[in-house]
Amino acid sequence: MDIPDIEYxxxxxxxxxxxxxxxxxxxxxxxxxxxxxxxxxxxGSKQDYPAAFVRHGFAVASVEFRQSTEARFPANVHxxxxxxxxxxxxxxxxxxxxxxxxxAGASSGGHLAALVGVTNxxxxxxxxxxxxxxQSSSVQAIISYYGASDLTTILEQSTPxxxxxxxPALERLLGALxxxxxxxxxxxxxxxxxxxxxxxxxLFHGDRDPQMPINQAHELEGAYxxxxxxxxxxxxxxxxxxxxxxxxxxxxxxxxxxxxxQL
Numbered sequence: 732m733d734i735p736d737i738e739y740x741x742x743x744x745x746x747x748x749x750x751x752x753x754x755x756x757x758x759x760x761x762x763x764x765x766x767x768x769x770x771x772x773x774x775g776s777k778q779d780y781p782a783a784f785v786r787h788g789f790a791v792a793s794v795e796f797r798q799s800t801e802a803r804f805p806a807n808v809h810x811x812x813x814x815x816x817x818x819x820x821x822x823x824x825x826x827x828x829x830x831x832x833x834x835a836g837a838s839s840g841g842h843l844a845a846l847v848g849v850t851n852x853x854x855x856x857x858x859x860x861x862x863x864x865x866q867s868s869s870v871q872a873i874i875s876y877y878g879a880s881d882l883t884t885i886l887e888q889s890t891p892x893x894x895x896x897x898x899p900a901l902e903r904l905l906g907a908l909x910x911x912x913x914x915x916x917x918x919x920x921x922x923x924x925x926x927x928x929x930x931x932x933x934l935f936h937g938d939r940d941p942q943m944p945i946n947q948a949h950e951l952e953g954a955y956x957x958x959x960x961x962x963x964x965x966x967x968x969x970x971x972x973x974x975x976x977x978x979x980x981x982x983x984x985x986x987x988x989x990x991x992x993q994l
Contacts, residue, residue: 733751734825735751739814739817739818742810745797745801747795747810750778750793751792751827752791753790760822761827761828762789762790762990764792764835764990765835766794766836767840767847769973770839770840771903772900772904773900776795777794792818796843797810799903803904803906806858809856815870819863819868828994832869833871834870834872838878843878845873846919848870849873849924869930872990873932874932874989874990876973877940879920881950883913885901886909888946893941893944922951927959930993931960931993932963933986934948934962935977937966937974938968939970939971940970963989
């Protein structure tokens with residue numbers, strides 16, 4: 732069952748909405764996967780979500796948020812955390828598990844998912860969006876598909892093609908290139924926030940990705956390992972940026988195993 736366009740908050744007169752996709756009746760409340768779409772932080776739509784997770788028994792909430800052309804970082808993170816608080820507060824109404832929530836996303840959405848996941852309680856990133864500030868925005872698991880993790884190193888790691896994509900996207904996101912706003916770039920980098928309290932993490936990245944350097948995945952994996960946290964990295968050989976290889980076959984099986992173990 733699909734419940735589209737649920738308003739989870741309003742910001743400056745703008746209605747922020749999510750689509751909730753519920754699996755076929757299993758007789759009990761399903762765990763919840765919050766999905767963050769990609770699009771270089773300024774494009775994309777909540778209509779793009781991995782339906783395979785719904786078919787395998789997970790509720791998926793695909794969240795819209797303010798794009799970087801509307802409001803700069805950390806507005807997008809504030810919105811996503813507000814959506815999680817809303818879903819936790821209204822879990823009983825929608826028949827999902829409030830205590831078993833994962834977050835996942837692809838590309839720029841993978842970056843935002845990881846950042847939200849590792850910054851529970853961070854005052855500057857929690858924000859004050861929405862009506863459920865008494866609720867936690869914590870998640871119990873994170874999946875990042877070919878996402879950024881360190882905005883202070885991403886440009887030096889990028890190919891010429893990647894620079895053409897990344898530089899204007901980062902300028903929209905941060906208001907300037909990372910070297911000109913280093914503190915903001917650090918605030919926006921998941922690797923800078925990893926601590927011993929963070930939830931298990933699953934990373935997917937193609938080793939032929941021309942847009943998002945695979946070292947971004949290695950950096951976040953390394954930060955998790957340094958803190959003794961549970962982390963898995965699946966490298967897809969010969970695969971570029973996105974595509975069905977990430978969402979079917981062995982990749983899907985690994986993601987489902989991970990979510991079932993954690994949720």
